[in-house]
Amino acid sequence: MDIxxxxxxxxxxxAQLEQLVERFDRHPRKIEANDIxxxxxxxxxxxxxxxxxxxxxxxxxxTLYLNQLVSRAHNLAYKQHSSSWQxxxxxxxxxxMQLIEKRAGFIAVAALLFIIGGVSGFAAVMVDxxxxxxxxxxxxxxxxxxxxxxxxxxxxxxPVVSTMIMTNNMxxxxxxxxxxxxxxxxxxxxxxxxxxxxxxxAAVYFQxxxxxxxxxxxxxxxxxxxxxxxxxxxxxLHMGYRMLVPGRFARKYQFLEAAKESAQLLLATxxxxxxxxxxxxxxxxxALSLEVKYVVALVxxxxxxxxxxxxRRRRFYNASLDLISK
Numbered sequence: 001m002d003i004x005x006x007x008x009x010x011x012x013x014x015a016q017l018e019q020l021v022e023r024f025d026r027h028p029r030k031i032e033a034n035d036i037x038x039x040x041x042x043x044x045x046x047x048x049x050x051x052x053x054x055x056x057x058x059x060x061x062x063t064l065y066l067n068q069l070v071s072r073a074h075n076l077a078y079k080q081h082s083s084s085w086q087x088x089x090x091x092x093x094x095x096x097m098q099l100i101e102k103r104a105g106f107i108a109v110a111a112l113l114f115i116i117g118g119v120s121g122f123a124a125v126m127v128d129x130x131x132x133x134x135x136x137x138x139x140x141x142x143x144x145x146x147x148x149x150x151x152x153x154x155x156x157x158x159p160v161v162s163t164m165i166m167t168n169n170m171x172x173x174x175x176x177x178x179x180x181x182x183x184x185x186x187x188x189x190x191x192x193x194x195x196x197x198x199x200x201x202a203a204v205y206f207q208x209x210x211x212x213x214x215x216x217x218x219x220x221x222x223x224x225x226x227x228x229x230x231x232x233x234x235x236x237l238h239m240g241y242r243m244l245v246p247g248r249f250a251r252k253y254q255f256l257e258a259a260k261e262s263a264q265l266l267l268a269t270x271x272x273x274x275x276x277x278x279x280x281x282x283x284x285x286x287a288l289s290l291e292v293k294y295v296v297a298l299v300x301x302x303x304x305x306x307x308x309x310x311x312r313r314r315r316f317y318n319a320s321l322d323l324i325s326k
Contacts (some may be wrong), residue, residue, distance in 0.1 A: 001113065003062060020035065021025060024039065039076065041294075048071060053066065094314050099265055106238045108234075109234065110237060114233075116192065118202070121135050121195065121201075121202075122199035129204070132203075147210075149213050173269050175190065187236035188237070220280075224272050224273075231266075231272075232265065235263075279296065294310050
């Protein structure tokens with residue numbers, strides 16, 4: 001192989017590729033579609049030249065030059081530019097829903113545990129109202145008076161209350177997630193206990209004929225809040241399950257993989273809990289009519305359903321594009 005003649009024959013295209021690489025690096029916003037096509041063509045051509053030269057000599061200066069040039073062009077050709085906003089929309093728009101579908105079984109178990117607790121608490125108080133004192137934390141039962149539901153709207157400091165509620169809900173979600181290291185025992189207890197409280201309170205207001213008002217004060221924030229709690233609880237249950245049933249791989253590896261996925265699910269619940277806290281601090285205790293509060297609850301439910309359907313459609317669309325491109 002005559003290195004000198006090979007250099008003279010192809011140096012023009014290499015120089016053109018080098019100029020394009022410099023333009024991509026220095027002025028990325030001025031790049032046009034033709035420039036991208038040209039970069040791709042010249043990159044493939046230079047890669048072929050590099051492979052050809054390497055079959056004869058891997059140590060000469062031309063090989064080193066081409067190797068650096070092809071590496072720079074490769075980084076540009078396959079580099080994915082995405083802004084923070086694009087990353088957020090991808091996470092909440094498709095990746096999150098993919099994780100939720102992947103762990104839907106554990107999230108469903110979390111919801112089922114809450115429902116079992118709720119039914120148990122409701123049944124216990126319906127059988128004997130005094131059981132309320134056994135179900136609720138000490139001192140809480142005496143403060144419940146269905147006839148005074150909704151009093152004191154004007155005296156509520158909504159920003160402070162909303163912040164306190166957000167903080168508390170986030171603590172519960174994080175506890176449900178972190179407690180997965182207890183082999184899933186504590187998340188089970190947490191979900192059952194919270195369901196028990198809601199069920200017992202529902203029975204008290206049912207016995208007093210105030211169920212309509214009670215649920216009007218629960219559902220506006222409860223739809224989003226419970227969705228977040230179920231997701232966080234499901235993440236904790238999955239971690240506990242992987243500690244007990246590692247599968248084909250080592251227990252430590254499976255646990256770390258489960259923890260990584262579960263942490264992403266937990267991260268996704270935080271914005272939901274913020275929204276739920278705002279609703280619970282401003283709308284739930286407000287003087288709005290009960291009907292308006294039910295409308296708010298319905299709207300939050302429709303938004304969650306719409307979010308899921310749009311994300312699902314987007315995932316299938318992206319998957320179709322990937323399939324077509326292949």
